[in-house]
Amino acid sequence: MRERHFLTAVLMLMLLPAAYAVSITPSKIDIQFEPGYSKEFIFRTWGAEHIAIYKKGDLAEYVTLNQTSVEGKGDILVSIALPEKLDAPGKHTILIGAVETGADQGIISAAAAIQTPIYVMVPYEGYYIEASLSTADASDNESIPFEIHVRNIGTEDIKRLAASLAISALQESSESVRRETQAAELPAGESIDFHVELPAGALGPGSYRAVADIGYDAYSLTRKQEFRVGELSVELLDYPKMLYNGTINKVELVVASRWNGPIEHAYAEIDIGGSAPLIQNARTPPFSLKPWETKSIEAFIDTSSVPVGTYAMAITLYYAGKETLVRDTISIIEKQEKAGILLSPLNLALIAAVILLIIIDAVWMVARRGQPKKKTRRRR
Amino acid sequence: MKRETEQVVAVLLIIGIIIAGTTLLLIRYRLAGITGFAVNPNATVTLTVQDTASLTFLDSSISWGTVAVNVSKTNTCILTTTPGYTTDSCTDGAGGSVTPETSGLAIENDGNTNLTVTLISNVTGSQFIGSNAVFEWNVTNIEVGSCLNATGDAVAPNTTTFESVTTTEKVICYRLRYIDASDSLNISINLTIPYDAPTGAKAAKLTATGTTV
Numbered sequence: 001m002r003e004r005h006f007l008t009a010v011l012m013l014m015l016l017p018a019a020y021a022v023s024i025t026p027s028k029i030d031i032q033f034e035p036g037y038s039k040e041f042i043f044r045t046w047g048a049e050h051i052a053i054y055k056k057g058d059l060a061e062y063v064t065l066n067q068t069s070v071e072g073k074g075d076i077l078v079s080i081a082l083p084e085k086l087d088a089p090g091k092h093t094i095l096i097g098a099v100e101t102g103a104d105q106g107i108i109s110a111a112a113a114i115q116t117p118i119y120v121m122v123p124y125e126g127y128y129i130e131a132s133l134s135t136a137d138a139s140d141n142e143s144i145p146f147e148i149h150v151r152n153i154g155t156e157d158i159k160r161l162a163a164s165l166a167i168s169a170l171q172e173s174s175e176s177v178r179r180e181t182q183a184a185e186l187p188a189g190e191s192i193d194f195h196v197e198l199p200a201g202a203l204g205p206g207s208y209r210a211v212a213d214i215g216y217d218a219y220s221l222t223r224k225q226e227f228r229v230g231e232l233s234v235e236l237l238d239y240p241k242m243l244y245n246g247t248i249n250k251v252e253l254v255v256a257s258r259w260n261g262p263i264e265h266a267y268a269e270i271d272i273g274g275s276a277p278l279i280q281n282a283r284t285p286p287f288s289l290k291p292w293e294t295k296s297i298e299a300f301i302d303t304s305s306v307p308v309g310t311y312a313m314a315i316t317l318y319y320a321g322k323e324t325l326v327r328d329t330i331s332i333i334e335k336q337e338k339a340g341i342l343l344s345p346l347n348l349a350l351i352a353a354v355i356l357l358i359i360i361d362a363v364w365m366v367a368r369r370g371q372p373k374k375k376t377r378r379r380r
Numbered sequence: 381m382k383r384e385t386e387q388v389v390a391v392l393l394i395i396g397i398i399i400a401g402t403t404l405l406l407i408r409y410r411l412a413g414i415t416g417f418a419v420n421p422n423a424t425v426t427l428t429v430q431d432t433a434s435l436t437f438l439d440s441s442i443s444w445g446t447v448a449v450n451v452s453k454t455n456t457c458i459l460t461t462t463p464g465y466t467t468d469s470c471t472d473g474a475g476g477s478v479t480p481e482t483s484g485l486a487i488e489n490d491g492n493t494n495l496t497v498t499l500i501s502n503v504t505g506s507q508f509i510g511s512n513a514v515f516e517w518n519v520t521n522i523e524v525g526s527c528l529n530a531t532g533d534a535v536a537p538n539t540t541t542f543e544s545v546t547t548t549e550k551v552i553c554y555r556l557r558y559i560d561a562s563d564s565l566n567i568s569i570n571l572t573i574p575y576d577a578p579t580g581a582k583a584a585k586l587t588a589t590g591t592t593v
Binding site: 021022023024025026027028047095097099107108109110111112113114115116117 | 430
């Protein structure tokens with residue numbers, strides 16, 4: 001009997017459904033609208049046993065699918081035939097989707113669907129651009145990259161396009177650095193990227209704002225982005241101010257990296273007592289920090305031989321050949337203060353209730369033992 | 381004879397395990413594809429990797445079996461997948477308890493492009509079970525940092541506390557990443573069945589849709 005149950009259990013495990021996926025390629029298409037635009041695309045989908053294909057979006061009426069279902073895997077011919085004119089300028093989205101279909105399992109079943117967006121950019125009448133400014137944090141010994149991306153989504157060609165990049169510290173209004181790009185032409189429907197590099201050492205550690213003024217013929221546009229320049233430094237943000245005497249205290253130090261790269265094998269040491277040290281080199285385990293990370297580090301300090309009082313404390317962080325030293329005072333107090341919590345009125349009442357229940361139960365058991373047992377008759 | 385029958389069943393069991401394991405491996409690693417080798421050791425191989433959008437349900441069903449409400453306990457039976465528990469007012473209709481479902485529905489981005497993920501239910505709680513029923517979902521990262529917000533910062537997904545399912549598409553993650561170490565979400569379910577829910581077979585379907593960002 002036990003073997004049958006074992007076999008049954010194993011067979012049921014074998015019958016569990018495998019994972020189901022729905023996949024599609026390509027994953028994205030960009031189209032620049034032209035009057036009477038017409039093109040065919042081949043999409044491939046796979047993953048589930050039964051897949052339904054669909055189209056969605058405000059321009060879906062101009063899209064034709066050669067099939068609306070696929071078994072296992074297959075190619076779908078997607079034909080796009082846009083009209084001579086589309087009234088609404090800007091980005092339009094057509095979605096080509098694949099969703100798994102078939103028998104549902106369980107009280108609550110799930111199905112996956114995947115969609116490829118086809119973006120159709122309809123130019124704005126006249127002069128119109130899309131622009132973005134991107135940058136990244138850097139360390140003070142690195143270069144800071146700036147990229148200005150511009151796309152002409154108007155109907156007019158731009159004869160002169162140029163950008164001016166101004167950098168200022170976040171807390172200040174005056175400009176620290178300015179860079180100008182070379183001028184370029186940008187025909188309708190096309191894109192261009194301006195790259196600027198700036199040595200971070202020219203700015204120094206801190207937080208900054210970059211402002212790109214983009215001029216295109218008689219018009220202009222502004223884009224902003226913030227970034228940080230890091231230095232090889234770890235700050236101590238928080239540390240203990242009080243310990244109990246005569247015990248091992250678990251404490252937490254909160255540290256923050258100001259570096260734009262990882263810092264490995266850092267550690268902290270705690271000294272208490274000043275020139276007449278009572279506790280020396282209480283050390284944390286080694287720790288690492290990711291770029292700009294803030295972290296809590298645990299340490300254990302033994303105050304067995306430290307009398308109650310207030311003492312000088314020095315905490316030193318060691319990292320990448322450098323140190324950060326913080327000096328303060330710390331109070332060592334009597335441990336008995338904490339014991340008061342155990343003797344609170346609520347705890348005493350609960351302990352008394354438990355003891356009472358145990359006594360009642362014991363009395364009941366003893367009383368039951370003393371009662372004569374009832375005789376039961378056996379049927380022949 | 382009985383011994384021979386047991387031997388046959390044992391052999392079939394081993395064969396079945398091998399077939400099931402191989403099938404799972406093939407599905408997981410998609411080994412049905414193109415292979416090749418270079419005859420000329422100095423030849424150049426050119427490979428174009430195409431962007432692929434793909435969404436997988438690693439765990440695609442939740443089933444508590446037969447569920448009845450024991451009105452002598454409380455008026456409602458609550459079933460959740462996070463944590464996996466059922467209240468003691470839920471029974472299997474034959475005096476036993478309902479086996480908890482400890483895992484929700486797990487989805488994974490196994491393509492090579494980030495996805496915006498939406499979730500939709502085909503029924504509300506009252507359509508699924510009956511009036512006063514509660515049907516909720518809760519979406520969390522399985523792997524840390526799987527979900528990014530619209531500006532690319534790591535965030536918890538949009539619905540980290542239980543909320544009622546919707547029959548219109550809801551964005552649960554603006555950017556579900558595709559890197560292997562951070563590419564999966566868990567959808568937990570909270571279902572409350574009132575004592576006066578209409579009897580009969582019940583079914584609900586959740587559809588998760590991924591769109592390339």
